Amino acid sequence: MMEDISEIINQLGIDRRIRLEDIPSIDLYMDQVTQLFENTYRPSKRRDEEKVLTKTMINNYAKGKLLFPIQNKKYSREHIMLIQLIYQLKGGLSINDVRIVLANLNDKMEKSDIELDPIYQHYSDLQDRQVEVFHVAVQSLYQDVQSELADMQGEHGGYLEQLLLVTALIQQSNMYRRLAEQIVDQMGERHV
Template structure:
């Protein structure tokens, strides 16, 4: 089983990138998170939709900056948990609350992600050593925890929407 890579290991370029370069970086950097080899981390259509909905900023002269790349990495990790509208609420609120901007938000995201990842890697190893009903029970705990965490996140985001 391939181990997840820590986000702090990702080197974000300081130069602006064309769409194909962004996709190449995302594919190479997020490879350890893909469930299937043929899975795409992100597509041109997805990124274009994020731009159209103002979830990320428009490219300048068809080039995407470091902040947009940071947002795309966060979106990749969040899109399976919260819906598109909630992603918009999250980013609007996070940017509004955070005077330091996207870089500090991304630093917080990476730190929290990587700290939690250590716990989940050890959990995954423990689970792989179990068999039978013990494995099923632990898997149920993970699934129920994920469901309840998602519901709490949705409630908090709904509350944030109501405050605006």
């Protein structure tokens, strides 16, 4: 199954994201923003009918103060970067937690107290390294699962391998999410 797991990882599209160089230097209308996200993430969707980003989502982000104010119905490079961050964060955090994480950054953006390009580049560089770490970690986890099942042979071996791998992956996901939530709680306490 290791070949299968490597193939599955490759199909996930976890290395897909809007990079700094992909963001136009001109402001975009909402349709252009949704198209940019759709074009970037289409290959990594679980199901074809899923929407990557909709107008409603963007409007909700703006209304929920996840983005600093939009000017003339156009989205700047900085808005695109923030929407990318929201897109990633909402996969593991509640919208309220995302708001807490981005509140300070949005305040600074609105006051022009910070330049987002270098921060976004660091984010992108970290994501690249995390993809590499993920490949190695999943292979190691898979080997652990095989070691656990070494004494079990027979017709249920494939299913049990998948069962243990899924539960172990979810356990890791839960641990990372809980750690992120604890950090968000600390951020919320400081921002109040």
